[in-house]
Amino acid sequence: MNRRGLMLVICAPSGTGKSTLIKRLREEFPRISFSISYTTRAPRAGERNGVDYHFVSMENFRSLAAEGFFAEWAEVHGNCYGTPKQAIIDLLEEGQDILFDIDVQGAAQLRENMEEGCYVFLFPPSMAALRQRLENRNTDDDKTIRRRIENAPGEIAQSDQFDYWIVNDDLDYAYRLLKSVYLAEGTRPCYMPGLPKWIMHRKIDA
Amino acid sequence: MNRRGLMLVICAPSGTGKSTLIKRLREEFPRISFSISYTTRAPRAGERNGVDYHFVSMENFRSLAAEGFFAEWAEVHGNCYGTPKQAIIDLLEEGQDILFDIDVQGAAQLRENMEEGCYVFLFPPSMAALRQRLENRNTDDDKTIRRRIENAPGEIAQSDQFDYWIVNDDLDYAYRLLKSVYLAEGTRPCYMPGLPKWIMHRKIDA
Structure with missing residues (x-):
């Protein structure tokens, strides 16, 4: 039985913690490719x-x-x-399995052009928390931080196009949910064509 | 923000290990009710x-x-x-959240009468393994075992009505997948109405 790979598409406003979560997922599941x-x-x-x-x-x-x-x-x-x-x-x-770390416009195009995939949107716990994280990480200048904060509401407004919503309030719990989405999604029938026939077939072999 | 509960419906041919998996799930998540x-x-x-x-x-x-x-x-x-x-x-x-330990006919009725829910079908690794488990557990007489084995193909044939397929080959891995389905399904937008508005609202509070 050939399992089909799954497309895992992850979007989040900048500063939500997406990169950290993706890094952990790839470390635990090196089978996921880009x-x-x-x-x-x-x-x-x-x-x-x-x-x-x-x-x-x-x-x-x-x-x-x-x-x-x-x-x-x-x-x-x-x-x-x-x-x-x-x-x-x-x-x-x-x-x-393929992971897409992509912006909401890219995700919308993917959804339109591919007839499959699992679309996850990560939320910051609040806009105030998002601002604080962007300021604390010290990687962006004030102008960039302002632009990222201004972009977030527009990105969040498109979250209703996604299959799963995860709020990154507690990093460990958010990771547990992301991992669950990845594992659960892989058990959908569309990724296991012919499973019932395969079980039956093994009856004949037995 | 009020989270909506989810219906987790689990079906399997007798002897697949459903009761053991459900017991573990309820122990880890006592919040799940029947x-x-x-x-x-x-x-x-x-x-x-x-x-x-x-x-x-x-x-x-x-x-x-x-x-x-x-x-x-x-x-x-x-x-x-x-x-x-x-x-x-x-x-x-x-x-x-409510768990339903039910047969395939009951699951079909639930799906028709409720407009929500997450339907999981558990497979034995093979028909031969199913027979062996039924014989080993020593709880049923020969006639009951024969009936259960005869019923299994008909139940498996209805598995395409389900959202998730889990093969119980290795109990720990099957449990991990079942738990993932439960956790992942709870992050679907239908269970979190108004989340984007809630995030935005907290911007105003900040």
């Missing part, structure tokens, strides 16, 4: 083509996008980034 | 009306059934058993 994106930006030192990204020219990217090659794509600060649709489908058919 | 069924059978020693069952006459039961009082009901060996629909709805509205 898809390799296409990008028009130049490779950074140490980045390898086909491993970290597929590096392509803007001209190439635009023609791929026009052909419907991408399950989702976006332009960020003048560079394009895209997720190749067929490569994802191939991985899922091999039984590979 | 609904109190109505029955026409006589109380056994120590059973209290309104606590173990609501004991009613056959005449009463039939008229309640005719009024649509039950979310599901069945006649077993001449006695009737039924789950009161409004009592369940009231518990769910109070935020109570």
